[in-house]
Amino acid sequence: MKIKTSMVGGLLMALIVGCGRSPSSSNGAPPKAAAGDPILSNLAVALVPQVGETASDQEIRRCQERVRAGIKRDAWIERLGWAFVSKAHESFDPGYYKLAQVCSVVLETNSPGAPEGLLLEGHVLDSLHRFKDAEPIARKLVAGRGLSYDYALLGDVLMEQGRLEEAVPAYQKAMDLRPDLHSYARASYMRWLTGDMSGAIELMQAAVGATSPVDPSSVAWTCSKLAALDFQAGNNRDAEGACHAALAALSDYPPALLMQGRMRLAAGHPQDAVAPLERAARGNPLPDTQWALADALRAADRQPEAEKVEALLRSRGAAGDPRTFSLYLATRGEDVDLAVKLARQELLQRQDIFTHDALAWALAASNRLPEAQEQMDKALATGTDDARLFFHAASIAFRGGEIPQAREWIARATELKQMLLPSERDQLDRLAASAGESAHQFPVSESLEAGKPKPRNKEKS
Numbered sequence: 479m480k481i482k483t484s485m486v487g488g489l490l491m492a493l494i495v496g497c498g499r500s501p502s503s504s505n506g507a508p509p510k511a512a513a514g515d516p517i518l519s520n521l522a523v524a525l526v527p528q529v530g531e532t533a534s535d536q537e538i539r540r541c542q543e544r545v546r547a548g549i550k551r552d553a554w555i556e557r558l559g560w561a562f563v564s565k566a567h568e569s570f571d572p573g574y575y576k577l578a579q580v581c582s583v584v585l586e587t588n589s590p591g592a593p594e595g596l597l598l599e600g601h602v603l604d605s606l607h608r609f610k611d612a613e614p615i616a617r618k619l620v621a622g623r624g625l626s627y628d629y630a631l632l633g634d635v636l637m638e639q640g641r642l643e644e645a646v647p648a649y650q651k652a653m654d655l656r657p658d659l660h661s662y663a664r665a666s667y668m669r670w671l672t673g674d675m676s677g678a679i680e681l682m683q684a685a686v687g688a689t690s691p692v693d694p695s696s697v698a699w700t701c702s703k704l705a706a707l708d709f710q711a712g713n714n715r716d717a718e719g720a721c722h723a724a725l726a727a728l729s730d731y732p733p734a735l736l737m738q739g740r741m742r743l744a745a746g747h748p749q750d751a752v753a754p755l756e757r758a759a760r761g762n763p764l765p766d767t768q769w770a771l772a773d774a775l776r777a778a779d780r781q782p783e784a785e786k787v788e789a790l791l792r793s794r795g796a797a798g799d800p801r802t803f804s805l806y807l808a809t810r811g812e813d814v815d816l817a818v819k820l821a822r823q824e825l826l827q828r829q830d831i832f833t834h835d836a837l838a839w840a841l842a843a844s845n846r847l848p849e850a851q852e853q854m855d856k857a858l859a860t861g862t863d864d865a866r867l868f869f870h871a872a873s874i875a876f877r878g879g880e881i882p883q884a885r886e887w888i889a890r891a892t893e894l895k896q897m898l899l900p901s902e903r904d905q906l907d908r909l910a911a912s913a914g915e916s917a918h919q920f921p922v923s924e925s926l927e928a929g930k931p932k933p934r935n936k937e938k939s
Contacts, residue, residue, distance in 0.1 A: 517551065517584060517588070518545075518546065520580070520583070520584050520587070521545065521555070521580060521581070521584055523577065523580060524542075524558065524562070524577045524580045524581055525542050525545065525546065527539055527542065528542075528565075532565075532568065533692070533694060534561060534564045534565040534568050534569075534695070535565070537561045537564070538558065538561045538562065538565060541554050541557050541558035541561050542558060544557075545558060552585060552588055552589060552592075552594075555581050555584055555585055555588075556581065556585060556594045556595070556598060558581050559577075559578040559579075559580075559581030559582055559585070559598045560578070560598065562574045562575070562577040562578035562581065563575065563578050563598075563601065563602070563605075564693075564695055566578070566605070567695040567696075567699065568694070568695040568698075568728060570732060570761060570762040572605075572606065575602050575605050575606055578598060578601075578602050579599065579602045581598060582595050582596075582598040582599035582602060583599075585598065586599065591618075591622075593619055593622060593623045593625075593628070596615050596618060596619055597619060597627055597628065597631065599615060600612045600615035600616050600619065600631050600635075601631060603615070604631060604634050604635055604638070607638075607827055607828070608827075609635045609638040609639050609827060609828070610635075610639070610827075612631070612634075612635045613632070613635045613636070613639070615631075616628065616631040616632035616634075616635055617632060619631065619632070620632050620648075624655075625655065625656075626651075626652040626653075626655035626656035626658075626660075626661065627652075627656075627660075629648045629649070629651040629652040629655065630648070630649065630652040630660055630661070630664065632645075632648040633645045633646075633648035633649040633652060633664065636648060637830065638827070638828050638829075638830060639828070639829055640828075640829025640830055641829075646668070649661075649664050649665070649668065652664070653665060658688055659684075659685040659686075659688035659689050659696060659700060660685075662681050662682070662684040662685035662688060663681075663682065663685040663700060663703065665681045666678045666679075666680075666681035666682040666684075666685060666703070666707070669681060670707065670862070670863075671860055671862050672860060672861055672862070673861050673862065673863045675707065675710065675711050675863065676711075678707050679704070679707045679708065679711060679713075682700065682703055682704045682707055683704060685700045685703075685704075686700045686701055686704055686720075686723075691727075694727040694728050695727075695728065697723070697724070697727035697728075698724040698725070698727040698728040698731040698733075698734060699724075699733070701720045701721070701723040701724035701727065701734065702720070702721070702724045702731065702733040702734045702737060703733075704716075704717075704720040705717045705718075705720035705721045705724065705734065705737045706737055708720060709737065709740075709741055709744075709896065709897070710863075710894060710896075710897055712896075714741065717737070717741060718738075718741070721734045721737050721738050721741075730757055730760075730761050731761075732757075732758040732759075732761040732762035732767060733758075733762075735754040735755065735757045735758035735761070736754075736755065736758040736762075736766070736767050736770060738751075738754040739751040739752075739754040739755035739758060739770055739771070739774060740770055740897075740899075741896075742754070743770070743773065743774055743777070743899070743900060744895075744896035744897075748773075748774045748775075748777035748778040748900070749778045751770075751774040751777075751778075752771070752774050752775060752778055752780070755767065755770050755771040755774050756771060758770075758771070759771045759787070763790070763794065763798070764795075764798045764799045764802065765791055765795040765798060765799045765802040765803045765805075765806055766799065766802050768787050768788075768790060768791040768795075769791065769802070769806050769899060770899055771787050772784045772787040772788045772791065773899045773900045773901050774900075775787060776900070776901075777900050791803070791806065792812075796816070796820060800820040800821075800823060800824050801820070801821065801824045801828070801832070801833060801836045802836075803817075803820060804816075804817040804818075804820040804821040804824070804836045804837075804839075804840050805817075805836050805839055805840075805866075807820075807840070807843075808836075808839045808840045808842070808843035809839070809843075809901060809902060809905070810901075811843060814840060814843040814844040815844065817839075817840035817843060817844075818837070818840040818841060818843075818844055818846075820836075820840075821833065821836040821837035821839075821840045822837060824836065824837075825837055831856065831857045831858075831859065831860055831862060831867070832857070834853045834854070834856040834857040835853070835854070835857035835866070835867055835870055837853045838850045838851070838852075838853035838854040838856075838857055838870060838874065839870045841853060842870070842873065842874050842877065847874065847877055847878050850874050851874055851875075851878060854870065854871055854874050857870075857871075858871060863890075863894065864894070864897070865891050865894035865895060865896075865897035865898050866897070866898065866902065868887050868888075868890040868891035868894065869887075869891040869898060869902060869905070869906050869909075871887040871891075872884045872885075872887035872888045872891055872906070872909060872913075873905070873909055875887060876909060876912065876913055881913060881914075884909075884913050885913050885914070888906070888909060888910050888913055891906055892906065892910065
């Protein structure tokens with residue numbers, strides 16, 4: 479299977495975004511067994527027993543027992559590190575990455591330069607958005623071992639840094655070596671990035687089919703991504719089914735709950751959207767879930783509750799997810815200087831199209847239109863079909879006096895209007911009226927109710 483080699487741009491969807499909470503495993507006294515054993519002493523925090531009962535918790539405890547037993551210790555330390563990574567994926571708690579990093583440091587101390595420790599360390603650094611630090615590790619792995627996981631890590635860190643022409647061959651090599659759920663998911667994202675919706679759905683379906691019930695976090699993640707793709711394509715029954723499958727794997731999985739809520743908002747049922755969005759925000763209180771919840775509460779005439787959620791968003795957003803918080807501030811027209819600052823800081827680490835979009839939107843909110851247009855051009859360079867990109871492009875073009883161009887972007891944004899939050903859709907409607915375009919020319923709500931697919935297909939390579 480070929481990943482498109484002509485594509486340029488985009489952020490690889492991360493499997494996990496931490497919410498800033500510390501894991502239960504990082505609390506408590508070090509185990510008594512650490513006394514007199516330098517390895518166990520170095521692992522003391524990582525060996526504090528887990529109290530949960532999920533499959534990940536049970537695996538962590540099993541690995542901890544094997545490490546204490548001292549038989550094939552390095553192999554079990556490595557496995558413990560990946561068990562912490564799995565728990566981070568499941569819990570949306572970045573503290574577990576720190577515990578995984580402890581394991582990688584011990585592995586490096588015991589066996590300097592060993593690929594097992596390097597891969598774990600590189601994955602942790604990538605997950606913590608330390609892409610430049612992860613790149614030399616990934617390159618060392620590719621040069622010295624060259625497994626599919628090594629090429630995938632290299633592709634990830636290059637993609638996040640905006641070095642897309644280098645990332646694509648790395649992903650293709652990973653796919654050639656091992657066509658598994660991770661390769662399929664990356665290839666799916668690449669197809670989506672270049673506007674090939676049917677190809678993206680097909681590959682994400684392959685990713686779902688490659689999952690195992692013994693790894694519920696992978697099932698939940700891939701099904702949630704498939705739901706988002708089906709929702710954008712207008713395949714609403716399929717999207718609902720994928721959400722249910724994700725929640726059957728992990729009952730309170732925030733991305734699936736967020737997608738359920740957003741689908742209900744798009745269908746005009748804000749009251750029904752509140753419950754799943756509240757559960758999503760409890761499990762992963764980041765700006766994207768809090769923003770959606772606040773919009774749902776406002777649409778449901780629950781203003782005091784919406785204001786409380788927005789207060790939490792403002793107090794924690796910069797630390798939790800600066801890029802999305804920047805988008806929120808710019809959309810609301812609040813503290814636009816902070817919005818610009820956050821987006822610029824994020825661009826130092828992530829030079830993908832969505833970070834360029836965030837900076838463009840913040841600059842537009844602060845009336846710096848030439849700079850905003852420059853960043854927006856970079857955001858649109860890959861031809862990605864994304865409602866928020868099109869909405870922002872339309873607004874910036876309109877304010878810059880480019881009315882025909884603004885109307886084109888309005889039309890494209892309206893085709894994908896279901897992907898916008900209510901506050902964004904309201905702004906798009908007002909923009910369409912100002913530009914002399916009626917949003918009713920594009921009956922997105924009707925296609926949503928009918929569940930008819932509306933993909934923008936491109937020929938697959």
